[in-house]
Amino acid sequence: MNWNTILFGIFPYIALTLAVAVTAYRMVYRPFSVSAQSSQLLEQKRLFFGSTAMHWGLVLVLLGHLLALLLPKGLLLWNAVPVRLYLLEITGLGLGFWALVGTYVLLARRISVARVRAASTGMDYLVLVLILLSALSGVLTALFYRYGSFWFPAVMTPYLWSVLTLQPRPELLLDLPFWIKFHVFNFWLLVAVFPFSRLVHVITVPLGYLLRPWQIVVWVRKLAR
Amino acid sequence: MKVRAHMSMLFHLDKCIGCHTCSIACKNLWTDRKGAEYMWWNNVETRPGTGYPTGWEDQERFKGGWEYKDGHLDLRLHSRTQGLFRLFFNPALPSLDDYYEPFTFRYSDLFTSPEGEDQPTAIPISMITGEPMTPGAGPNWDDDLGGSPLYAANDPNLKGLDPEVRAQLAEIEGVVFQYLPRICNHCLNPSCVAACPSGAIYKRAEDGVVLVNENKCKAWRMCVAACPYKKVYYNWATGKSEKCILCFPRLETGQAPACAHSCVGRIRYMGVLLYDADRIPEAAMVPDERLVESQLGIILDPFDPEVIAAAKAEGIDEGWIKAAQNSPIYKFVKVWGLAFPLHPEYRTLAMMFYVPPLSPVVSTLEKALRASQGREGLVRLDLPETDLDFEVYESLEKARMPVKYLANLFSAGNESLIVPALKKMLAVRILKRQESLEGGVTEKARKVLRDAGLTLEEAEAIYRLTTLPTLEERFVLPPYHREMAAEVWKDPLAHKGETGFGYIQPPLRGE
Numbered sequence: 094m095n096w097n098t099i100l101f102g103i104f105p106y107i108a109l110t111l112a113v114a115v116t117a118y119r120m121v122y123r124p125f126s127v128s129a130q131s132s133q134l135l136e137q138k139r140l141f142f143g144s145t146a147m148h149w150g151l152v153l154v155l156l157g158h159l160l161a162l163l164l165p166k167g168l169l170l171w172n173a174v175p176v177r178l179y180l181l182e183i184t185g186l187g188l189g190f191w192a193l194v195g196t197y198v199l200l201a202r203r204i205s206v207a208r209v210r211a212a213s214t215g216m217d218y219l220v221l222v223l224i225l226l227s228a229l230s231g232v233l234t235a236l237f238y239r240y241g242s243f244w245f246p247a248v249m250t251p252y253l254w255s256v257l258t259l260q261p262r263p264e265l266l267l268d269l270p271f272w273i274k275f276h277v278f279n280f281w282l283l284v285a286v287f288p289f290s291r292l293v294h295v296i297t298v299p300l301g302y303l304l305r306p307w308q309i310v311v312w313v314r315k316l317a318r
Numbered sequence: 319m320k321v322r323a324h325m326s327m328l329f330h331l332d333k334c335i336g337c338h339t340c341s342i343a344c345k346n347l348w349t350d351r352k353g354a355e356y357m358w359w360n361n362v363e364t365r366p367g368t369g370y371p372t373g374w375e376d377q378e379r380f381k382g383g384w385e386y387k388d389g390h391l392d393l394r395l396h397s398r399t400q401g402l403f404r405l406f407f408n409p410a411l412p413s414l415d416d417y418y419e420p421f422t423f424r425y426s427d428l429f430t431s432p433e434g435e436d437q438p439t440a441i442p443i444s445m446i447t448g449e450p451m452t453p454g455a456g457p458n459w460d461d462d463l464g465g466s467p468l469y470a471a472n473d474p475n476l477k478g479l480d481p482e483v484r485a486q487l488a489e490i491e492g493v494v495f496q497y498l499p500r501i502c503n504h505c506l507n508p509s510c511v512a513a514c515p516s517g518a519i520y521k522r523a524e525d526g527v528v529l530v531n532e533n534k535c536k537a538w539r540m541c542v543a544a545c546p547y548k549k550v551y552y553n554w555a556t557g558k559s560e561k562c563i564l565c566f567p568r569l570e571t572g573q574a575p576a577c578a579h580s581c582v583g584r585i586r587y588m589g590v591l592l593y594d595a596d597r598i599p600e601a602a603m604v605p606d607e608r609l610v611e612s613q614l615g616i617i618l619d620p621f622d623p624e625v626i627a628a629a630k631a632e633g634i635d636e637g638w639i640k641a642a643q644n645s646p647i648y649k650f651v652k653v654w655g656l657a658f659p660l661h662p663e664y665r666t667l668a669m670m671f672y673v674p675p676l677s678p679v680v681s682t683l684e685k686a687l688r689a690s691q692g693r694e695g696l697v698r699l700d701l702p703e704t705d706l707d708f709e710v711y712e713s714l715e716k717a718r719m720p721v722k723y724l725a726n727l728f729s730a731g732n733e734s735l736i737v738p739a740l741k742k743m744l745a746v747r748i749l750k751r752q753e754s755l756e757g758g759v760t761e762k763a764r765k766v767l768r769d770a771g772l773t774l775e776e777a778e779a780i781y782r783l784t785t786l787p788t789l790e791e792r793f794v795l796p797p798y799h800r801e802m803a804a805e806v807w808k809d810p811l812a813h814k815g816e817t818g819f820g821y822i823q824p825p826l827r828g829e
Binding site: 119123124125126127128129130131132133134135136137140141144145148149207208210211212214216217289290291293294297298299300301302303305307308309310311312313314 | 398399401402405406407408409411412413414419444446447448449507508511512514515516517519520521522523524532533534535536537538539552554555556557558633802803806823825826827828829
């Protein structure tokens, strides 16, 4: 057993188990705590630039990763024409930068605005630092090891599927450069931290709002009928 | 017809002395907690003024309430899709500075300061950061500052008033103001409920109280912006929205809400109204000037046998129907037409009602007199008080508190609704003044009464309920039957035996 196996073969399962089990526990027994505390009331301007950039940047970049995971062949076909490859890479890199800058703004804001600091917990800082590292390592990877959308389907897609199908092949990552390994481990770390932090709010995205009637009326007494 | 019952409060503004006892009662009971320091579920504003949070009526900025356009009723804040796209930043959310930064004083300095030449002082510190600060605003910072250029002059309700009238409002020695106590209006068409992406806010069908399910609340903060009255607050420490709960735990045990119970001027009334839930959409979708009329139209007559039968079919029990029949709110709002909802143009169908205040003297009369005497400065009307009342009655449209201003507050600018209410109140005043001070009622007073559309009996009833009501007459609370509520959950005996056991999770935010 070497470090590579521990970090990329075993730790992912610890992280995923925690993420599922603790999140479920929290939803059932601590529903009050399942949300991300907003600090918009305390400070607005810097939040606007930070939060919008971080959230949209991350959401779109993650969707890109998901696409590569689900449709590796489609991605390779898309990339067969150089212009399309450049377009995709530039877009991805731009979004990554956007998220990186947004996260930095949020972290700086949390540290320097007294009101926001007063409403922060240690976990709030930890989450921001982890996301900052994730965005940073992602952007560095994209810069130093060009055309991620080309090699991701060949290396990362098989690795991620091997983990998800319970047949881990950590050796796939053995020879990769430091920043890529760092980026992957950082992701598993975020998964592990997910249920213990404000990150759980990801599961509360209120898509039901699109379908429910405007008004909600509750009969206290008819609940049990 | 879908009959439902509603607990409503009525504020008799002619009696409000602006003492803030209600605010303090509420604060002590509900919002004396970390994260809630800045919240005033009940607050009292000086009007004309900007209120709390500052300028809350400016919906161009805060996007509260509903908009009626091309036959559609839409939230001013967002469409459903827009709502989801604004989760990460809600542009219409007021900031803490629109309320005020809560502060206290470092009293320990008084005891721990080293010995010196000067008296030690307790410096103000922020209740959020704990750091020293200079307070510059508060929930009633504009208290009694009628006429001030900073507060009164910026009141959005002054729109549509003559510049001359506006100037008179702020005249030295002639400043006019009134008080406006406010709680959550527990609307029939609440925009906070509609704006909540998580569906955490709901209206209780039994009594119409609008509540936030704090377990479901995910801190998207849309309700704060969507409420046109700015009566949903965001707790910065727990990350949940909170609002006035109409003291439902008190109501369920037969007590009036703390604000109403503690009211020194006894301006507040509590009672049941029956309404037709089926007709809510049509009531909210009429032109501005007909809004009050249409809202009052869906409030049902609790003596009508058809209504009673329909109410029983909906599960409203005898006790509630009886309470609705004795409801002081029903009398003021429907029978006498003296009370109005606050800002009906927000189209949320607010269910707390206001009796507009009377003004003491007519400013323009004074002015005319002053001009005829060729004098500057204030001239008291040289008339006996009784005749003065008649003068006011005759020239209500020139009342010192402009009817237009009251109309902007209570009837979406429709003065023709406010004038009859003021005339009725004034007629009752004239009648009772003559009766009690002059030993008899003149024909002139009777004529005024007839003109205002009141019979002697009605005038007497209005007088009694306005000035001499007992506690039971002011607060006609229906039986909540907690035992019946418990019955549907579990065996009542088991419930009784278990009460007080178990554990409660403290409302801690997630890490």
